[in-house]
Amino acid sequence: MNIKMRNLAIGIGGIFCIMNLNSEYHFTYMNTIQPFLFIFFFICLFFFKESILYPISGLLTGIGIDYSLIQGIINNPSTVPIIFDSILSLSFILYFIIMLFKKRWSRQNQNMELSQDIQHKNLPGDGTISYPYRLDIDQTLTINDEIEHQYHKVMYALNGGSQEYEDPTFGFKDKVLVGKKHLQQDYGGFWKYESDMPALKENGTLWMKGVVYLSHDDVKNIYQMLCDDHLWQMIQENISHVLNLSYKESYQFLIDNQIPQDVAKSLLKVIAQKDNIFDKDIIKSFIKFSFQKEDYQEAMEHQDGMIYCAYCIYYYDNWFLQMREGVWKVKPTLYEPSLYYGKGTYQPFEK
Numbered sequence: 001m002n003i004k005m006r007n008l009a010i011g012i013g014g015i016f017c018i019m020n021l022n023s024e025y026h027f028t029y030m031n032t033i034q035p036f037l038f039i040f041f042f043i044c045l046f047f048f049k050e051s052i053l054y055p056i057s058g059l060l061t062g063i064g065i066d067y068s069l070i071q072g073i074i075n076n077p078s079t080v081p082i083i084f085d086s087i088l089s090l091s092f093i094l095y096f097i098i099m100l101f102k103k104r105w106s107r108q109n110q111n112m113e114l115s116q117d118i119q120h121k122n123l124p125g126d127g128t129i130s131y132p133y134r135l136d137i138d139q140t141l142t143i144n145d146e147i148e149h150q151y152h153k154v155m156y157a158l159n160g161g162s163q164e165y166e167d168p169t170f171g172f173k174d175k176v177l178v179g180k181k182h183l184q185q186d187y188g189g190f191w192k193y194e195s196d197m198p199a200l201k202e203n204g205t206l207w208m209k210g211v212v213y214l215s216h217d218d219v220k221n222i223y224q225m226l227c228d229d230h231l232w233q234m235i236q237e238n239i240s241h242v243l244n245l246s247y248k249e250s251y252q253f254l255i256d257n258q259i260p261q262d263v264a265k266s267l268l269k270v271i272a273q274k275d276n277i278f279d280k281d282i283i284k285s286f287i288k289f290s291f292q293k294e295d296y297q298e299a300m301e302h303q304d305g306m307i308y309c310a311y312c313i314y315y316y317d318n319w320f321l322q323m324r325e326g327v328w329k330v331k332p333t334l335y336e337p338s339l340y341y342g343k344g345t346y347q348p349f350e351k
Contacts, residue, residue, distance in 0.1 A: 012039055028084050030068060037064040055099035062092030117141050118318070124281065127318035129197070135322045136285045143315050147322070150204060150313050155326040158211065158307050160335045177338035182346065185334040188213040188269070188305060189348035192277050196343040205314040208337040208344070209321070210277035212270060212308040213328055215349070216299070219306050221266035223296040231259065232291075235267065239287045247274040269349065270308055278310050278323060286323045298327055305331040311341070 016035070037060055044057040069085040072078070118133060121141070125133040135147070153176055161178040182189075191211040198205050214222070225231050234257055235242075242250045250273050254264035268274065271283050278286075286308075299306055305328035312319045328334075336346050 012042065028068075028081050028088070031064075031071065034061075034064050034068055037061040055096045058092045058099065059096040062089045062096065065089040065092065115316075125321070127320075129319060132312050132319035132321040134279075134282060134285065135320045137289045137322070137324065146204060146315065147313060147320070150206060151322075151324050151326075154206065154208075154309060154311060154324070155307065157338065158309065158326075158335055159329045160333065177340045179336035179338040179341075180346070182334040182336070182348075184332050185213065185348055186215060186332045187349040187351055188215040188218065188328075188331075189334060189346060190269075190272060190275055190277055191336050191344050191346045192275065193342045193344040196339070198341060201314055203315050206341050207312040207314070207319070208341040209279075209310040209312060210272065210344075211310075211337060212272055212277065213331070213334050214266070214269060214306040214308065216303055216305050216331065218266035218269060219296060219299045219304070221260075221263045222270065222291070222306070223293075223300055224260075225263050225267065226291060226293050226296060231263075235259070236287055239271075239284055243271070243273070243280045243283060275347075279321070282310055282321060282323045286325075290323070290325055292325070295325060295327055302327075302329075304329055 037057075041057040041061045044054040048054055065085050066089045069082065069089060072081055072085070118127070118141070121139055123133040123135065123139070125131045127133050135141070141147070157176045157178050160181070161176045163178060163181075190213065191208075193207075193209045197207050225235065235254075238253070238257070242253060245253060247268065251264055251268060254267070255261060259267075271287075272278050295306070298304070306325060307328045308323065308325050310321065310323040312321050314320075334346075337344065
């Protein structure tokens with residue numbers, strides 16, 4: 001049993017103890033609905049603290065106590081229950097008001113800090129759907145912890161969520177939606193967003209733009225590239241030119257510059273040159289700041305593949321675009337992003 005469930009059980013147990021005491025000593029006008037309101041309040045406290053449900057549950061509990069108080073005064077006026085219920089009701093209602101103002105002030109304050117941060121970092125884009133702010137992996141914002149949390153959430157979902165892959169560090173479970181499952185995808189594939197971006201706009205909303213699933217054989221080629229400093233430097237210096245060429249032209253350019261054929265093919269899969277999945281600017285920054293050798297070493301040790309994905313995250317009236325990589329831990333089983341994150345099409349790579 002985790003800590004939240006344990007504390008919830010203790011809270012509910014305490015409520016029933018109070019009910020038993022109250023039945024004998026009558027220190028409050030507790031009726032049948034009041035315990036359920038207390039339980040609802042505790043559930044919101046432990047599981048929905050960041051949601052509007054939390055302060056609303058406090059307001060409903062306060063109103064429930066007021067109802068009991070009015071019934072008690074009419075039917076059986078007594079000093080101790082009247083004083084006790086009045087204080088308890090006032091506490092819950094004041095708590096509701098304080099939480100509303102606190103949430104509003106916190107949102108305004110965080111929005112202002114983020115706006116100043118964006119201006120200071122001079123992020124490309126304007127934060128709209130058409131031109132989201134491009135966020136490189138080396139840049140940190142005031143919402144960096146939330147962005148990293150969403151990155152782990154994305155990788156958890158693309159690895160099948162709790163169906164295939166457990167992530168005890170972050171504790172993702174039912175809140176992550178997993179998409180369509182494909183078996184025996186030995187050569188990997190790619191998913192490309194087509195339509196139906198998420199309609200809900202709240203902090204942390206994810207909008208998937210594209211995903212590439214790279215096979216273990218391709219990972220070997222990328223790892224070979226990363227281990228050769230001269231090779232990797234040449235690719236970094238020429239990536240802008242490569243992205244302006246067609247697939248055949250870019251492949252030939254890499255071969256002409258002494259890039260092994262297998263490495264060239266694998267690299268062009270990653271940047272999706274043939275399928276135009278990723279924005280050119282995000283590819284440039286990805287080549288510059290990503291390709292962490294540690295991830296590829298992990299994939300090599302466990303015979304895993306790699307996942308590359310571009311997605312937008314919504315925070316405080318702004319969209320942020322990011323491209324990240326992670327280990328494909330459940331290959332050759334492959335999961336598309338859920339329809340909740342946008343509708344797209346999947347196509348496997350050929351041998």
